[in-house]
Amino acid sequence: MFARSSVARGLAKAPRALRAQSSRTLPPATAVSAFASSSRVAGVRMSSQLATFKIPEIDNEPMRSYPIGSADRKGLQEAVDKMLKAGPFEVPCVINGKEVKTGNLQAQPMPHDHANNLCTYHAATAEIVNKAIEDSLAARQAWEEMPWADKAAIFLKAADLIAEKYRFELMAATMLGQGKNAWQAEIDAAAELCDFFRFSVKYVEELYANQPPRNSQGVWNRTEYRPLEGFVLAVTPFNFTAIGGNLVGAPAIVGNVCVWKPSPQATYSNYLVHKILLEAGLPPSVVQFVPGNPAEVVQQCIDHEKFAALHFTGSTHVFRKLWKDISSNLEKYRGYPRIVGETGGKNFHLYHPSADIKSGVVQAIRAAFEYSGQKCSALSRVYVPKSLWNNGFKEELITQTEGITVGPCTEWNNFTGPVSGRPAFDKITGIIEQAKKEGGKVIAGGKWDDSKGFFIRPTVIETSDPQALTMTTEIFGPVMTVYVYEDADFEKTCELIDNTTEYALTGSIFAQDRQALVTAAHKLRNAAGNFYINDKSTGAVVGQQPFGGARASGTNDKSGSITIFSRFVSQRSIKENFINPEEYIYPSNLV
Incomplete structure (x- = not known):
């Protein structure tokens, strides 16, 4: 949309007599006009504007996919x-x-x-x-x-x-x-x-x-x-x-x-x-x-x-x-x-019993483990109903996580790479070890190697404690913790999510039941500045999803x-x- 200058907007509203004399009495436009001759008034360079310009049409930069042989x-x-x-x-x-x-x-x-x-x-x-x-x-x-x-x-x-x-x-x-x-x-x-x-x-x-x-x-x-x-x-x-x-x-x-x-x-x-x-x-x-x-x-x-x-x-x-x-x-x-x-963020995925398992797992994998979880929007805590967890979700999540390729950026086949440095490596591995001591069960990953690079395998922890360390503390690494809730406790789980951490950056709800989506969107209104419906918690695009969170985020x-x-x-x-x-x-x- 062409942005008119302040002069043009003002003249559009001004009385006819004022518009008639505008070329003699009104100062030049300054808001969106450009390319000027210069003069000096009291030692200050003033630029007289000679036109109002329309910027080129703006759209998102096309993504390149880098296929083999391209x-x-x-x-x-x-x-x-x-x-x-x-x-x-x-x-x-x-x-x-x-x-x-x-x-x-x-x-x-x-x-x-x-x-x-x-x-x-x-x-x-x-x-x-x-x-x-x-x-x-x-x-x-x-x-x-x-x-x-x-x-x-x-x-x-x-x-x-x-x-x-x-x-x-x-x-x-x-x-x-x-x-x-x-x-x-x-x-x-x-x-x-x-x-x-x-x-x-x-x-x-x-x-x-x-x-x-x-x-x-x-x-x-x-x-x-x-x-x-x-x-x-x-x-x-x-x-x-x-x-x-x-x-x-x-x-x-x-x-x-x-x-x-x-x-x-x-x-x-x-x-x-x-x-x-x-x-x-x-x-x-x-x-x-x-x-x-x-x-x-x-x-x-x-x-x-x-x-x-x-x-x-x-x-x-x-x-x-x-x-x-x-x-x-x-x-x-x-x-x-x-x-x-x-x-920071302590971002969540909430799955309703009506959610699709296959796509839900894919979205979790991408949200939690792309760039080794080093996005402020990365998925960290996952809430899955027992009916889904015991009927394919757990098995699919473990299988896909264990199949992730981890290695240097110089090798094209690696889905994810190292964490940023020694401080991050020590913090993340220390949190995983502490989670195990506190009763968390590592069901995928949980291994690391810093001999050449700072590599940590994508890790999934299952917990029965919704207030566990890895459910409440920002990790900023490839660690996802899953809490399994009773199917009947969907609304209670919404309230749990909203009150578990101090953060409110990103979060997602997955469901085919429309009323469940409405309920979650309402109850989690303040739990995330970027809220996703049947989509992962990462990947905001400039001009499409303005990004930012409230509370401690x-x-x-x-x-x-x-x-x-x-x-x-x-x-x-x-x-x-x-x-x-x-x-x-x-x-x-x-x-």
Whole structure:
């Protein structure tokens, strides 16, 4: 839908006499217009807008499937081989578009081959972080004043560069550095990242077009969507390259400047995304790339007086601490910082006695074990009625789980790969062992090997305790726990699900009985920000299923939708009067 400029919307409502004189008296459009001649007023560069532009039609990036013998498979294999041969790479900090090397080198090991590094990166010093902040602030005004269509063009070009020129290289970096197989890398580093950038343009155009619907006679009302005063800190996770790009892209496209603190386990792929943004024309000081010690970099940023917002994806524990730290600094900030975060989950599948067993098991396998369960939406707890469990569900689940191929991303046949690193490996295996001590029964998987890579077999635990450790604690690994309930207790099980954990990210209901679907959707209304009916708990698509959860799972600001952008703007309502009053007395004052 073509977003009309604020001028066009205002004139459509204005009296005819005002419309007639608009070419002489009204200021130029600023909301969705672009390509300008420049002048200076009081030392500030002003851009006069010469047209209103319609963005290209936006749709989801087509997925590629990489079948045997295809050009896509050949191209991706060549990119992986080339990267393995050329690595390890050296990644600098990037300040104002220039490489800065501190000499304090940290490693990003490959999780499938942890003796070898994909890259080493220069950890930022306090001086580098300060320069990143100050120089981004110095660039803020020029970026804010760049016409909207030029900002849009940068992100549309970045998406096209990812879709074609850099697709295989970025996927290879995601596979080798973050342990994804080809399909998971395609979903993430190619399709979803393209979608984030393209739909950002679409949604911001719609946001800017949202103008006051009424104008009194002689008055023109309009709304301006200003970037925040200060800088945005983006703290990005290891598990999705696309999330890294979106956490800086969403605030930047509406005129904010950002300091990007990438995950140590995704440094190289994130560095490539930053390079692509610069190649697409992003001014070099708009996003500063600052790898380094997470706690030190983040603390320095939120202690700065011009810290304006946090855009975060990571653990609930860290997010809560950052919220507390930010709140303790309120007196030093110019305004109240925006805090936008997506954190943990303890996601569920609930099966009704009428559910189909075969498809239900397939959906569980994919939701729990794709990318070794390292998605914030990954399935972790499963509720199955006794009638299904004893009549095929259990047997089918065990058979399919035991048949899953696990191994490095360099081998095409592997359905899933390693977990991210030593801390994750130790945590996950420790939880499995503790679950067995507490009475949980491992019915599939339960084996691991860290001799070369951090590999854990997809594991299914059966428990008779709905409050067991693995039913309540976020694991972030390939572990699914099944609780079998009495068929007559379906509604009670809905209430159990809603009150078992502190999280509320994703969840699914499986049933052929429509009333059961209605009942579950009602009783589980607050148990998940993304709720699926006869579909797995993972796989949200930008522009189709806005993503995010509430409770301990985050602020539920819904990435992949228009709502996320409202968090990174500060609206200004403008009222312009064209009729000069001649006296202050109102008719009601007359006697």
